[in-house]
Amino acid sequence: MPAPGQTPPPAPADEFSLVGNVLCIDFVNTEVVAHGTPVDRLGDVDALLRWARMADVVDEAALRRLPAGWRSSREAGRLLQDAKALRAPIAESAAWLLEHGDRALIRRCENPRCIRFFYDTTKNRRRRWCSMDACGSRAKAAAYYERVKAGQRVSAGRPRRAGRPGPSKP
Numbered sequence: 001m002p003a004p005g006q007t008p009p010p011a012p013a014d015e016f017s018l019v020g021n022v023l024c025i026d027f028v029n030t031e032v033v034a035h036g037t038p039v040d041r042l043g044d045v046d047a048l049l050r051w052a053r054m055a056d057v058v059d060e061a062a063l064r065r066l067p068a069g070w071r072s073s074r075e076a077g078r079l080l081q082d083a084k085a086l087r088a089p090i091a092e093s094a095a096w097l098l099e100h101g102d103r104a105l106i107r108r109c110e111n112p113r114c115i116r117f118f119y120d121t122t123k124n125r126r127r128r129w130c131s132m133d134a135c136g137s138r139a140k141a142a143a144y145y146e147r148v149k150a151g152q153r154v155s156a157g158r159p160r161r162a163g164r165p166g167p168s169k170p
């Protein structure tokens with residue numbers, strides 16, 4: 001933890017992904033798959049705080065007041081109160097989703113190895129990937145590879161031309 005008065009370091013760029021478009025879905029997306037195994041990225045309070053900071057659901061000033069070794073401090077007690085308060089915005093977003101959201105727009109990323117969800121807010125409602133930078137570009141690259149591979153098979157199966165096409169000379 002940072003010393004008092006210091007802002008906690010931001011979450012690494014790939015630690016959390018806020019691609020869900022709804023806070024409760026972003027919270028669900030804190031579980032990811034790494035090397036085929038589900039991993040809870042909120043494995044400790046510090047990770048929860050980094051996520052809360054990234055998701056903008058915790059008071060930045062409260063984070064700055066955290067002393068080093070904060071777990072046994074009075075600030076920790078206050079922070080735990082804030083953590084309880086953290087549930088409120090997540091629950092509110094879930095309530096909004098259930099009451100006003102279109103459940104058909106809650107989708108899972110089409111990458112079979114990905115377990116992220118998102119609420120599709122795209123204009124044409126055809127979003128397929130949690131993120132174009134991650135799963136979308138991987139899928140495009142895989143599709144391109146398959147097309148190239150299929151093209152090579154087609155080319156390999158074609159008879160080679162011997163001379164110019166057309167009627168044979170008598």
Ligand SMILES: [Zn+2]
Binds near residue numbers: 110111114130
């Ligand atoms: Zn994905």
